[in-house]
Amino acid sequence: MQVITNNFGASQYDAYVDGAVAASLHYQIQDGEMWLLWTTVSDSCEVEGLAERLIRDALADAHKRRLAVRPFCHEVRKIISAHPVYLKLVPANEVRRLHLTAVPAPKETKELATAAA
Template sequence: MSRVQHNFAASRFDIYSDGIVAASVHYRMNGAEMSFIYTEINDSLQTPPLVQSLIRGCLDNAHRHRLAVLPFCPTMCAYIKHHTQYTALVPLAQRERFYLPTTPRPPRQAHLTVVRPQ
């Protein structure tokens, strides 16, 4: 069982797997901006799904507290690029520096193939 815990004293979010810290995301606060600095991963554990859960937990926490996000951490930035629903957390004026879209993407169009009986 894994769980995300916000460690205020250390300015980081941790995810635990069987009581062991599997990964941590370190951040700094500046007013209402949360700058994610780097991600630390315990190499002895199989962590990709845990890291994704951790990053999602960090971003959901920032959203709940109405904080802007600055994803200096490459892992965090890559996650936001692939999960565009979190792009809105990055201030519009800051998105270009993180190579994030500055305009909303149009919704994906379904590609349908029409099959006609012969």
């Protein structure tokens, strides 16, 4: 069973699979904006689409809370670019940069994931 919760104390959304944290999306709230910083997924987690579900829940929560979203996380940028409905959450001055950085080279993606871990 999958459950996603907002762990306010740690400033992260956690995805639980069978009672254990399988993925997390770290964020920071600042000046009416939610900065989505990085996503981590447990190596032992093999649940297809879990990271995307986690990110979509965080974006829906930002919308409900009327927070703008600054997507620093590569995975978040990819999902926002793939689903334009989320673009309304991104400040107008960030939308162009979002499209330019949504799909970095594979080597860069691996380096970002390693740096975040």
